[in-house]
Amino acid sequence: MAVLRVCLSVTVVVAASAAGVASAQSLADDIQTTALLNLPALSAAQIEGPAPVPPTPRHTGVKALFKNLVSDVKHLPSKENMYLALGGGVLALAVHPLDDNVQGYLSHASTARRVFRPGQEFGRMATLLGAASTVYAVGRVKDQPRVSHVGMDLLRALAVSEGLTQVIKTSTRRERPDGSTRNSFPSGHAADTFAFATALERHLGWHYAVPAYAFSSYVAFSRLPANRHWFSDAMFGTAVGVIAGRTVTSFEANKYPIQVRPVAGGAEIVFTRRSRS
Secondary structure (H helix, E strand, O other), X not given: OOOOOEEOHHHHHHHHHHHOOXXXXXXXXXXXXXXXXXXXXXXXXXXXXXXXOOOOOOOOOHHHHHHHHHHHHHHOOOHHHHHHHHHHHHHHHHHHHHHHHHHHHHHOOHHHHHHHHHHHHHOOHHHHHHHHHHHHHHHHHOOOHHHHHHHHHHHHHHHHHHHHHHHHHHHHOOOOOOOOOOOOOOOHHHHHHHHHHHHHHHHHOHHHHHHHHHXXXXXXXXXXXXXXXXXXXXXXXXXXXXXXXXXXXXOOOOXXXXXEEEEOOEEEEEEOOOOOO
C-alpha cells in the first residue's frame, strides 16, 4: 500500500526564523523525528527553506511600468484567472435573463438615477488614474517606497483592466441599452474600479478592501440607471477587474502562504512568512 510521506522541514525553518537561532541538538532531534515517522531525511537545501521574499523595490518610473506591464500580460493565462473568468461568466449568464427587467426598472427610477449619478464620475478612467498617480507621486515626494509601489501597481492594474475590457468589447460587440454603440460588454467602470480595489486589498488587507469593494460595487451599478450597461455587463466587469488586480499584485498576495511541493520520497509543506518592508 502506498504511503504518503510528508517532509516536516517547515518545522525547522519556521522555528529557526522565529527564535533567530537553531541549535545543532534541536536540528538533530527534528531530523531523528522525521526518520521515526518514516519520513525522508532533510537535505541542506530543504533545511534552508525557500528563498526570502525580496524587499519592496525602490521607486520605479515609466520604463519599469512598461516593462512590468509586459510581464503582467504574460502572466494573465493562469489557472486562477481561468477560474475567475469562468466564475464571472457563470454569474453573467445567471443574471442575463434579468437584464431587461432590471434595466427597465432602474432606467425609469428617478431616485436610482439621482443616487447613482456620482458613481459615473468616480468610475471614469481619468478619475481613477488621477487617484493612482497621486498615490505614486506622494510616495516619490516623501521617499516612501511602499507608497509609491502601491501607486505603481494601481496604475498597472488599471492598464491591464482597460486592455482586457477593450479586447472583450471589440470581440463581443454587444449593443448598449440606449442603442448608442456596440461596446456594452463588459462594463469598463466595473472592471476598472474592481481592479483598483483588488490592488488595494492585496497590498493593504481587508481593513481597506471592504470599503473599497463596496465603493466599486456602487460605481459598477451606477451605469445601469444611466442606461449605459446591462446587469450582466456589470457582473462580468467585476471579474475582469479582479483578474487584473490579482495578476498585477501576484507577489503581494498572502502574507502567510502555504505551498506543497514534491521532494524525493514524498512531499514537503512550505510555510513562509512574508514581512512587509
